[in-house]
Amino acid sequence: MAEIHYSDIRGFKYGCRRKWKYTSPLKYNLRPKMTPNPLSRGLAYHVAFDEYHKNGADPSVAFALEYRRIIARDRALGAIYDLEEVEDTLQTGVAVLAMYPKWSDENDTFEIVEGGIEERLQVPFFDNHTYDFRVDQRIRKADGTMWIHDFKTVKTMPTDDFFITADEQITGYLKACELKFGETYHGAIFTYILVKKPNEPKIIKSGNVSRAKIFTTPRRYYDAIINAGLDPVDYKDMLISLKKNVWFERFEIVKTQAQKDTQWSWHKRVAQMMLDYPDEDCYPSVTRMNCTGCVFQGPCLYEQQGSNPIELLKNQYVKSKAR
Numbered sequence: 001m002a003e004i005h006y007s008d009i010r011g012f013k014y015g016c017r018r019k020w021k022y023t024s025p026l027k028y029n030l031r032p033k034m035t036p037n038p039l040s041r042g043l044a045y046h047v048a049f050d051e052y053h054k055n056g057a058d059p060s061v062a063f064a065l066e067y068r069r070i071i072a073r074d075r076a077l078g079a080i081y082d083l084e085e086v087e088d089t090l091q092t093g094v095a096v097l098a099m100y101p102k103w104s105d106e107n108d109t110f111e112i113v114e115g116g117i118e119e120r121l122q123v124p125f126f127d128n129h130t131y132d133f134r135v136d137q138r139i140r141k142a143d144g145t146m147w148i149h150d151f152k153t154v155k156t157m158p159t160d161d162f163f164i165t166a167d168e169q170i171t172g173y174l175k176a177c178e179l180k181f182g183e184t185y186h187g188a189i190f191t192y193i194l195v196k197k198p199n200e201p202k203i204i205k206s207g208n209v210s211r212a213k214i215f216t217t218p219r220r221y222y223d224a225i226i227n228a229g230l231d232p233v234d235y236k237d238m239l240i241s242l243k244k245n246v247w248f249e250r251f252e253i254v255k256t257q258a259q260k261d262t263q264w265s266w267h268k269r270v271a272q273m274m275l276d277y278p279d280e281d282c283y284p285s286v287t288r289m290n291c292t293g294c295v296f297q298g299p300c301l302y303e304q305q306g307s308n309p310i311e312l313l314k315n316q317y318v319k320s321k322a323r
Ligand code: SF4
Pocket: 016, 017, 018, 019, 284, 285, 286, 287, 290, 291, 294, 295, 296, 297, 300, 301
């Protein structure tokens, strides 16, 4: 039974067809031996949220452990990392996730259903194919309705809610959950996490804490005032304005039954096209947006020069495991 994943559908619909050929479980199903840094970071954040919600672990500790584990494993495989970037990612993750338990306590007005954290799920799709997906959390609100809760790490908070509202991936997941669990899934809650380190407030020559614009937390600023032996009342305006800095934002979208059904039928139609698509038509789409950071640049160049990249693919890539 072959698996169809949304990431595969997305790669086929919107991405470079050649890259899709390298990565799709329906084609070569490859990934590089080493995990690219943004992916390592994202994986480690997800482990941190899982550990916090499943086992009550400190998310910043869980993040540091997982991120260090991934980096050590990849370095043992020969990956070369910019260690300054690694250290910065580590410090940022630890600082951001240290704020998460308090924020989560104040904002999680739902209950995670039994076993509903980071589940790998599968539903029949068509012919001999299953639709395979993974949800961060399945949750029940106080009114009894079921929802999916999805975490997204971002460099800047989204300002245009069209893409959140129109998100195809989550619409398909909601329909797949309905098929799997036989219950209506009303919509999705997205929690965005800003991956940006809070800065340390500066002490200026006069001994006061700098009032220059700064991206930090009121707590850090308050601590700097106290450590400098100053009175927080004199910095009330700064402490109030720093409350506008947020590391976590939540958006909620409701999906109608028609939206879920329509999306599901589009997924099936695209998946059918993928199954019928021949290898030789997997042309490269060379654009700065597609190719910057593409982990298949090496074999792709081989193919562009008319060579067969088979040896390179064998040496530097491995078969992907379950997603
Ligand atoms: S390098 Fe560019 S053209 Fe080649 S596979 Fe990657 S995205 Fe496609």
